[in-house]
Amino acid sequence: MASGNGANGTGRRAGIEADEILDRALALVEAEGAEALTMRRLATELGVATTTIYWHIGNRDELVTAVVRRHGERVGRTPVAGDTARERVLDVARLIWRTSLEHREVTRLAAEHGASTLHARRLELTMARELEATGVIGAAARDAMRAITACVGGFIVAALRADLTPEALQRTTVLVDDDGASDLDPATREALTEPAELPAVFEATLRAVVDSVVPADLSANAYL
Amino acid sequence: MASGNGANGTGRRAGIEADEILDRALALVEAEGAEALTMRRLATELGVATTTIYWHIGNRDELVTAVVRRHGERVGRTPVAGDTARERVLDVARLIWRTSLEHREVTRLAAEHGASTLHARRLELTMARELEATGVIGAAARDAMRAITACVGGFIVAALRADLTPEALQRTTVLVDDDGASDLDPATREALTEPAELPAVFEATLRAVVDSVVPADLSANAYL
DNA sequence: ACCTGAACACCGTTCAAGT
DNA sequence: ACCTGAACACCGTTCAAGT
Numbered sequence: 001m002a003s004g005n006g007a008n009g010t011g012r013r014a015g016i017e018a019d020e021i022l023d024r025a026l027a028l029v030e031a032e033g034a035e036a037l038t039m040r041r042l043a044t045e046l047g048v049a050t051t052t053i054y055w056h057i058g059n060r061d062e063l064v065t066a067v068v069r070r071h072g073e074r075v076g077r078t079p080v081a082g083d084t085a086r087e088r089v090l091d092v093a094r095l096i097w098r099t100s101l102e103h104r105e106v107t108r109l110a111a112e113h114g115a116s117t118l119h120a121r122r123l124e125l126t127m128a129r130e131l132e133a134t135g136v137i138g139a140a141a142r143d144a145m146r147a148i149t150a151c152v153g154g155f156i157v158a159a160l161r162a163d164l165t166p167e168a169l170q171r172t173t174v175l176v177d178d179d180g181a182s183d184l185d186p187a188t189r190e191a192l193t194e195p196a197e198l199p200a201v202f203e204a205t206l207r208a209v210v211d212s213v214v215p216a217d218l219s220a221n222a223y224l
Numbered sequence: 225m226a227s228g229n230g231a232n233g234t235g236r237r238a239g240i241e242a243d244e245i246l247d248r249a250l251a252l253v254e255a256e257g258a259e260a261l262t263m264r265r266l267a268t269e270l271g272v273a274t275t276t277i278y279w280h281i282g283n284r285d286e287l288v289t290a291v292v293r294r295h296g297e298r299v300g301r302t303p304v305a306g307d308t309a310r311e312r313v314l315d316v317a318r319l320i321w322r323t324s325l326e327h328r329e330v331t332r333l334a335a336e337h338g339a340s341t342l343h344a345r346r347l348e349l350t351m352a353r354e355l356e357a358t359g360v361i362g363a364a365a366r367d368a369m370r371a372i373t374a375c376v377g378g379f380i381v382a383a384l385r386a387d388l389t390p391e392a393l394q395r396t397t398v399l400v401d402d403d404g405a406s407d408l409d410p411a412t413r414e415a416l417t418e419p420a421e422l423p424a425v426f427e428a429t430l431r432a433v434v435d436s437v438v439p440a441d442l443s444a445n446a447y448l
Numbered sequence: 449a450c451c452t453g454a455a456c457a458c459c460g461t462t463c464a465a466g467t
Numbered sequence: 468a469c470c471t472g473a474a475c476a477c478c479g480t481t482c483a484a485g486t
Binding site: 241272273274275276280 | 468472
């Protein structure tokens, strides 16, 4: 926030304006992609001078953060399912994965910014809560959460690669017809030319990571 | 590549020039950060007109890809250690992690671009090879590799967050003093305000993922 | 307190023109 | 084949000025 109002503010009607800006920005991103969110573009979209955004929100960095955070607040309200706390930990992870891909332009916007974790802010809190319910507390809960979210984030980045243009994808994938690949098994060489079954790989890996971090469920029959 | 020469080229002395450009670009990125790599900046660095880069390399997308690939070729030559194939799979993963953080500006450049995987291109091939040695072949080898690299990549992104400015970091971390955190255990709440022990968490998670993907080592006593 | 217009210092990209 | 200068259409940001 630059100077405007904010949470600590006196209210007035500036708060309304700031929210308007963020909502419009979010709509712009979802409709036309992360790179459409420029100060000038957003300003004309709002019928306002560019500098008005600076007054209400701040510079582009702050705009992006605020937009992503706003999105995270919406998405974080999704209820979590699962009969056991461990199941609910898994479910939060799947929720982050799913919503990140559903709103991939917001995800991309967040990634461009190093704020990859932000759009799942509320969901991270939820995960910490469920981890506590499994008996993982304190620094262990934090580290467990970071391990899970790091892996989820990595899979999301991998999944977003599917949106690249064919040429860009080609340019940035491992080349099996290259120099050093000749000693690979032909089956492996051929498999490497095709994309992985990411959803299935994600699910399997997620389970392994959660297993490594959450103690074995000793009272599986306790919750119904 | 735009039109210039390239691998398929007739040689001449243009090839030399293209390599010069990439080396200079790489040096620029390592010295002054990913965002210093602009067409204009690189051109003045080379004492050449901006358009010359277009002729030899192509547009910025192609420049970035080429620079990252070149870096990946260097880094991919690092020998891999380990007595068993499984140990060597782990070692490749650690190598990707370590070199990505050592050359974090190149990593950032690659990430900005969705080419996160590219700087580890050669290393991915190495990993595929070692996976085969553990008995994982074909689509299973590909999926195993993707699982491991996705997680490694996620941890790298998490580690790079440490470079953010304090304000940006503050803005983008989960707020425990927020609304919904009051029901957390105080120890967890406090732990969440501090960064995770990423290297240790990485090592533990990596082992779990590799275990889930590589069959149990039947000759455990083979290594010493 | 809120908003504007004009200006500054950058970008990537294209294209006709030179040798 | 290789390189240039000039121009186009964008950026983010600042700042003095308005109400």
